[in-house]
Amino acid sequence: MALLEVERIDVFYGRVQALHGESLQVDQGEVVALIGSNGAGKTTTLRTISGLQHPARGTIKFNGKDITRSEPQDIVNMGICQSPEGRRLFARMTVLDNLRMGAYTRRNQAEIKQDMDRVFELFPRLKERLNQVAGTLSGGEQQMCAMGRALMAKPKLLMLDEPSLGLAPILVETIFQIVREINAQGTPVLLVEQNATKALEVAHRGYVLETGNIVQTGTGKELLASKEVQTAYLGM
Amino acid sequence: MATAVQRLRGTFLPLSFNSGLNVIGILVVLVALFASTQRVIEGGGTYFFQTLGFGLAQGAIFALVALGYTMVYGIIELINFAHGDVFTLGAFFSLAIITSPLGALIGLTPSSSGAGVILPLLGLFVVTMLFCALVNIAIERVAYRPLRHAPRLAPLITAIGMSALLEGIMNVWKGPYNLAYPDFLPENQIPLGGGATIAAKSVFVIVIAVVLMVVLTLFINRSKLGKAMRATAQDRDAAQLMGIDINRTISATFFIGAALAGAGGIIYGLYYNSVQAFDGFQYGLYAFTAAVFGGIGNIPGAAIGGFVIGIVFAMSDGYFTTKWTIPLIFAILIFVLVFRPTGLLGMRVPEK
Numbered sequence: 058m059a060l061l062e063v064e065r066i067d068v069f070y071g072r073v074q075a076l077h078g079e080s081l082q083v084d085q086g087e088v089v090a091l092i093g094s095n096g097a098g099k100t101t102t103l104r105t106i107s108g109l110q111h112p113a114r115g116t117i118k119f120n121g122k123d124i125t126r127s128e129p130q131d132i133v134n135m136g137i138c139q140s141p142e143g144r145r146l147f148a149r150m151t152v153l154d155n156l157r158m159g160a161y162t163r164r165n166q167a168e169i170k171q172d173m174d175r176v177f178e179l180f181p182r183l184k185e186r187l188n189q190v191a192g193t194l195s196g197g198e199q200q201m202c203a204m205g206r207a208l209m210a211k212p213k214l215l216m217l218d219e220p221s222l223g224l225a226p227i228l229v230e231t232i233f234q235i236v237r238e239i240n241a242q243g244t245p246v247l248l249v250e251q252n253a254t255k256a257l258e259v260a261h262r263g264y265v266l267e268t269g270n271i272v273q274t275g276t277g278k279e280l281l282a283s284k285e286v287q288t289a290y291l292g293m
Numbered sequence: 294m295a296t297a298v299q300r301l302r303g304t305f306l307p308l309s310f311n312s313g314l315n316v317i318g319i320l321v322v323l324v325a326l327f328a329s330t331q332r333v334i335e336g337g338g339t340y341f342f343q344t345l346g347f348g349l350a351q352g353a354i355f356a357l358v359a360l361g362y363t364m365v366y367g368i369i370e371l372i373n374f375a376h377g378d379v380f381t382l383g384a385f386f387s388l389a390i391i392t393s394p395l396g397a398l399i400g401l402t403p404s405s406s407g408a409g410v411i412l413p414l415l416g417l418f419v420v421t422m423l424f425c426a427l428v429n430i431a432i433e434r435v436a437y438r439p440l441r442h443a444p445r446l447a448p449l450i451t452a453i454g455m456s457a458l459l460e461g462i463m464n465v466w467k468g469p470y471n472l473a474y475p476d477f478l479p480e481n482q483i484p485l486g487g488g489a490t491i492a493a494k495s496v497f498v499i500v501i502a503v504v505l506m507v508v509l510t511l512f513i514n515r516s517k518l519g520k521a522m523r524a525t526a527q528d529r530d531a532a533q534l535m536g537i538d539i540n541r542t543i544s545a546t547f548f549i550g551a552a553l554a555g556a557g558g559i560i561y562g563l564y565y566n567s568v569q570a571f572d573g574f575q576y577g578l579y580a581f582t583a584a585v586f587g588g589i590g591n592i593p594g595a596a597i598g599g600f601v602i603g604i605v606f607a608m609s610d611g612y613f614t615t616k617w618t619i620p621l622i623f624a625i626l627i628f629v630l631v632f633r634p635t636g637l638l639g640m641r642v643p644e645k
Binding site for chain 2: 107109128130134145146
C-alpha cells in the first residue's frame with residue numbers, strides 16, 4: 058500500500074479546471090518529484106492534498122485512509138505538512154514562533170524540543186536567528202525557516218513547494234542537500250520544482266505535469282534521460 | 294510578490310516629504326497644535342488636568358472598543374460595524390442584571406454604593422463580557438462565516454445590517470430613551486499635587502481598561518491560541534497548513550473583541566450614568582477612527598489611537614466648542630486616511 062495515493066482528481070478554481078484526472082503516489086521512504094512548467098498545476102496538487110482545495114472528482118488516500126474531504130488541520134494532524142510556495146512565513150513573528158506554529162498540532166513538549174534541535178542541526182543558521190522577526194530574514198534563511206517549520210509538525214510526508222525558487226545557486230545546492238538528508242532520516246518527500254534537473258537528481262521517482270495532466274512518469278534517472286523531458290524542462 | 298512590494302511601497306509613499314499634499318498636512322497639524330497650546334496656557338493647570346483625566350477615561354473606553362475593530366479587521370479584513378452595538382449591548386445587559394432580582398441576589402441594586410460593590414461589580418464584568426462574547430461569536434457564525442469567500446463588500450453590508458438589527462432589538466427591549474445607569478463609583482477627586490486633581494471615576498475607568506489591555510497583550514503574545522490568532526491574521530493559508538483551525542481562531546478573535554467591548558459598555562454606563570440604544574453607532578465610529586489612527590489591524594495602535602482620540606475629544610470639548618468635536622474627530626479620520634492610510638503604527642514588514 059502506498060503512503061499517499063492521489064487518484065484521478067479533478068480540481069476547479071471556479072469554472073477553470075486546474076487538474077484533469079491527475080493521479081500520483083508516494084511510497085514510504087521515497088523522494089518523489091513533481092515537475093512541470095508554470096501553471097501546470099503543481100501548486101494546486103499540493104494545495105489539494107493539504108485540503109485547502111477540494112477535488113470535484115477523484116480520491117486522495119493517506120495511509121489507506123480517505124482524506125479527500127478532510128479539513129487542512131485534520132490532514133496536518135494525520136501527518137502531511139507542506140512548506141508552501143513563496144515560503145509564506147508568519148512575517149511579523151519571530152523564527153522561534155514560526156517554528157512553534159509548525160508544531161501547533163502537537164502536545165508533547167519534550168518531543169517538540171527534540172525536533173527543534175533536529176531542525177537546528179539541519180539549519181544551524183536558524184538557531185542564530187531565533188529571535189529575529191521572520192520577515193527580516195534573507196530569502197535563503199526564509200526558505201530554511203519554512204522547511205524547518207514544516208518539519209516541526211513531524212510529518213509522515215513532507216511536501217515542499219518550490220524550495221529553490223529565487224535562491225542563489227550555492228543555496229540551491231544546500232537546499233537539495235538538505236532534502237536528501239531529511240529523506241535519509243526517514244521522511245518521505247513530495248517535491249514540487251521548476252528546477253527539474255536538480256529535483257530529478259534528488260528524486261527516486263518523478264512525475265511530469267502538463268496543464269493538469271500527468272504526461273510522463275518514471276524514476277528520476279529515466280526522466281533525466283528522456284528526450285521529451287530534456288527538451289521541455291531541461292533546456293537541452 | 295512584485296505586487297505585494299508595490300502595494301507596500303504605495304502605502305508608504307505618503308510618508309515622503311516630496312509631495313505638496315504632505316506639506317499641507319503638516320501645516321494643518323502645526324496650526325492646530327499652536328492654537329490649542331495658546332488656549333491651554335490661558336486655561337491654567339488645574340483645568341488642564343481635569344480635562345486630561347476626562348480625556349484619558351474617554352480614551353480608555355474608545356481603546357477597548359477599538360481593539361475589537363482592529364483585531365477583527367486584522368484576522369478577516371472586515372470592518373465589523375456591529376461592534377459598536379455589541380458595546381451598547383454590554384451596557385444594556387449589565388443594566389438589565391442590576392435592575393433585575395438577579396442583581397439584588399449578587400448584591401447590586403441601582404442604589405448600591407461604597408466598597409461593598411467591588412466584588413459584585415467584578416462578577417458583573419465577567420458575566421457581561423461573557424454574554425457579549427457569545428453573542429458576537431453567534432454573529433460571526435450566522436452573518437460573516439457564510440460570506441467568508443464572498444467579495445469583501447458583502448460581509449461589510451451584512452455588518453451594517455447586523456448593527457441595525459442589534460440596535461433594533463435594544464430599542465424594542467428598552468425603548469429609545471436615555472436610560473439611567475446606576476452610579477456606583479465614588480465622586481471624589483484625587484489630588485495630584487499643585488492644585489491639580491483627577492476624578493476617582495476616571496482613575497477607575499483607566500485602570501480597568503489598562504488591566505484588560507495588559508491581559509490581552511499577554512494572551513496574544515504568549516499563549517498558543519493567541520499566537521495562532523496572529524498567525525491566522527498574517528497568513529490564513531499558511532496557518533491552515535500548520536494545522537491551525539482558522540474557524541477556531543476567528544471565533545476566538547470575535548470572542549475577545551466582544552468581551553472587551555462589553556467591558557467598555559459597563560464602564561461607559563458607570564462613567565456617564567446614562568445609556569441609549571443607539572449610542573453604539575456613534576461610539577463605534579469614534580472607536581473605528583481610533584483604530585484607523587493607530588493603524589487598522591495593529592493592536593497596540595488601537596490602544597494608543599483610543600487614548601489619542603479620547604484626549605482630542607476632551608480637549609476639543611474643554612477648550613473649543615463641543616459642537617465642533619464630532620466634526621473634528623471625523624476630520625481626523627479623513628486626515629489619517631488621506632495622509633497616512635497605514636495609521637500611526639501601520640504594518641511595516643518588508644516582503645522578500
